[in-house]
Amino acid sequence: MNTVVNISKASKSFGNVEALKEISFEVNEGELFGLIGPDGAGKTTLFRIMNTLLIPDSGSATVLGSDVVEDYKIIRPQLGYMPGRFSLYLDLTVEENIQFFASVFGTRLEENYDLVKPIYSQLEPFKNRRAGALSGGMKQKLALSCALIHKPKLLLLDEPTTGVDAVSRKEFWEMLASLKNEGITIIVSTPYMDEANLCDRVALIQKGEILQIDTPDKIVNSFKKPLFGIKSQNKYKLLQVLQNYQWTDSVHPFGEYIHYTDIRDKTSRETLDDYLHEQGISEVEIISIKPNIEDVFMALMSGEREGINE
Amino acid sequence: MNEVVISTTNLTRKFGDFTAVNNITFNVKKGEVFGFLGANGAGKTTAMKMLTGLLTPTSGNALVAGYDVYSGTEQIKKNIGYMSQKFSLYDDLTVEENIRFYGGIYGINKKELNQKIGEVIESVGLQSVRKKPVQSLPLGWKQKLAFSISILHRPKIVFLDEPTGGVDPITRREFWEKIYEISDQGITVFVTTHYMDEAEYCDRVSIMVDGRIEALNSPEELKKSYSSRSIEEIFIKLARSASRGQG
Numbered sequence: 001m002n003t004v005v006n007i008s009k010a011s012k013s014f015g016n017v018e019a020l021k022e023i024s025f026e027v028n029e030g031e032l033f034g035l036i037g038p039d040g041a042g043k044t045t046l047f048r049i050m051n052t053l054l055i056p057d058s059g060s061a062t063v064l065g066s067d068v069v070e071d072y073k074i075i076r077p078q079l080g081y082m083p084g085r086f087s088l089y090l091d092l093t094v095e096e097n098i099q100f101f102a103s104v105f106g107t108r109l110e111e112n113y114d115l116v117k118p119i120y121s122q123l124e125p126f127k128n129r130r131a132g133a134l135s136g137g138m139k140q141k142l143a144l145s146c147a148l149i150h151k152p153k154l155l156l157l158d159e160p161t162t163g164v165d166a167v168s169r170k171e172f173w174e175m176l177a178s179l180k181n182e183g184i185t186i187i188v189s190t191p192y193m194d195e196a197n198l199c200d201r202v203a204l205i206q207k208g209e210i211l212q213i214d215t216p217d218k219i220v221n222s223f224k225k226p227l228f229g230i231k232s233q234n235k236y237k238l239l240q241v242l243q244n245y246q247w248t249d250s251v252h253p254f255g256e257y258i259h260y261t262d263i264r265d266k267t268s269r270e271t272l273d274d275y276l277h278e279q280g281i282s283e284v285e286i287i288s289i290k291p292n293i294e295d296v297f298m299a300l301m302s303g304e305r306e307g308i309n310e
Numbered sequence: 311m312n313e314v315v316i317s318t319t320n321l322t323r324k325f326g327d328f329t330a331v332n333n334i335t336f337n338v339k340k341g342e343v344f345g346f347l348g349a350n351g352a353g354k355t356t357a358m359k360m361l362t363g364l365l366t367p368t369s370g371n372a373l374v375a376g377y378d379v380y381s382g383t384e385q386i387k388k389n390i391g392y393m394s395q396k397f398s399l400y401d402d403l404t405v406e407e408n409i410r411f412y413g414g415i416y417g418i419n420k421k422e423l424n425q426k427i428g429e430v431i432e433s434v435g436l437q438s439v440r441k442k443p444v445q446s447l448p449l450g451w452k453q454k455l456a457f458s459i460s461i462l463h464r465p466k467i468v469f470l471d472e473p474t475g476g477v478d479p480i481t482r483r484e485f486w487e488k489i490y491e492i493s494d495q496g497i498t499v500f501v502t503t504h505y506m507d508e509a510e511y512c513d514r515v516s517i518m519v520d521g522r523i524e525a526l527n528s529p530e531e532l533k534k535s536y537s538s539r540s541i542e543e544i545f546i547k548l549a550r551s552a553s554r555g556q557g
Contacts, residue, residue, distance in 0.1 A: 037478075038449070038450070038476060038477055038478030038479070038481075039448075039449040039450075039476040039477065039478075040448050040449055041478075135350055135351045136350040136351070137350060137351075162475065162476060163472070163475060163504065164350065164504070165348075165349040165350045165504055165549065166349075166504065166506055166542055166545050166546055166549070167349055167545070167546050167549040167550060168349070168350065169504075170546065191475075191476045191477075192505075193479060206478065235490065235511065236487075236490035236491070236493075236494055239487065239490070252479075252480075252483050253483050253486055253487075253511060254507060255506075255507040255510035255511075255540070255541075256510045256529060256530075294479050297479055298479050298480050301478065301479070301480055302480065
């Protein structure tokens with residue numbers, strides 16, 4: 001398998017802020033690779049190094065076989081880049097935007113129409129509308145069409161789904177899956193942990209460092225502690241009681257259940273149930289649950305390392 | 311406690327031919343955590359603007375914190391808190407200056423304000439950076455600070471517009487603990503979010519589609535009546551039924 005991106009010990013600081021601390025990873029041809037982490041993790045800095053707009057302070061990076069500093073002119077025409085902040089010309093129409101991006105890359109809409117068709121055809125009814133007057137979901141589709149118009153080998157998408165509702169997010173990921181089938185390598189960043197499952201491999205990233213890098217399945221399987229889901233009518237009281245329990249390892253609200261791990265080697269549901277009853281919490285439901293990416297991310301963040309097999 | 315702090319009847323707002331909010335009727339109780347969901351463009355922002363006294367309705371009625379949305383907008387603003395992800399703090403003011411600035415706007419007297427500044431800084435854990443400009447803080451800390459400031463004047467209701475977007479998962483949960491805490495103290499929380507797991511933390515959830523409230527109930531009851539495993543499933547089902555042009 002060919003390596004499309006190879007980052008080796010890349011560091012970058014802005015003043016006193018260390019945005020990236022010796023980050024290394026590789027992305028293979030045809031992969032859908034996710035950079036998962038909150039604001040301030042360093043995701044955008046990493047994208048700007050990969051797209052040759054920013055030079056790392058130390059370390060090196062090659063993209064599509066070329067060095068990002070020496071050979072940026074070779075790399076740029078082969079990239080599609082969708083920045084996190086909206087990148088279109090708001091006072092140009094939908095059609096003018098796509099034609100503009102096509103001409104910058106020396107191509108025409110007609111030439112690569114097949115590739116953008118599934119996405120762009122949804123925009124065609126509005127092709128004379130100014131980009132600024134589109135809804136969030138439609139702007140996102142137009143930006144993706146513009147990033148694709150020159151048939152790039154590598155697509156870099158910086159938080160394409162931030163602030164977008166659950167339905168548009170779902171549709172966007174369906175589009176990425178079909179682009180992957182076209183053979184395009186995709187690197188996408190997101191603060192939504194649940195989107196990690198839709199990637200082939202992900203890097204969990206926080207404060208300029210990679211916490212873990214693997215397939216979503218393997219990451220989830222690295223969580224070795226028994227995980228309980230606990231539910232009761234008064235969530236706030238339940239949360240407080242669990243936080244004050246002497247055997248508590250971690251306790252995090254998670255939708256309708258609270259996710260709980262214990263510092264003892266063996267804990268039964270009965271033990272927990274007894275404790276909660278003692279504390280005056282009734283109608284408790286306790287189940288064993290499978291961890292998800294967010295559980296792992298939080299465990300890595302709080303350095304609850306004993307639960308993680310690295 | 312069954313005191314109603316927000317009540318709307320057929321509240322409507324049109325922009326030209328376009329009906330952004332279409333006859334919404336609902337009540338929110340004191341101390342309730344009320345989740346206000348909807349797809350982008352469903353009408354949430356317009357509805358929130360009317361409830362916070364920033365936009366006059368086209369028709370219908372609403373009382374917020376006991377005041378009328380037509381005639382009592384200034385009283386409403388004094389009795390509510392508001393925090394949005396996009397703007398809340400002044401980046402070039404320090405932590406302490408931001409608290410002092412907002413305290414001044416809400417008319418808190420100097421003596422009380424000095425005490426409150428200490429309380430807020432301690433509760434958010436910002437002792438070491440109180441003299442630093444806000445722009446130097448990580449997003450999660452900023453959001454917690456903005457939240458504390460939005461309840462500085464002990465409002466009856468606090469409106470939170472996507473308060474946790476982009477925040478790391480631990481801070482996101484700490485944020486929700488703060489929401490539970492103030493709801494426990496009787497402050498009503500009116501919150502929007504794109505994280506569907508957060509919808510499950512609310513006492514009741516409403517889902518807007520095409521300007522109407524299409525569903526409203528506790529997360530548990532909603533899941534029962536839609537035979538769904540999660541609010542996310544229901545949300546996607548309802549939002550997909552939207553007929554409003556996406557353009």
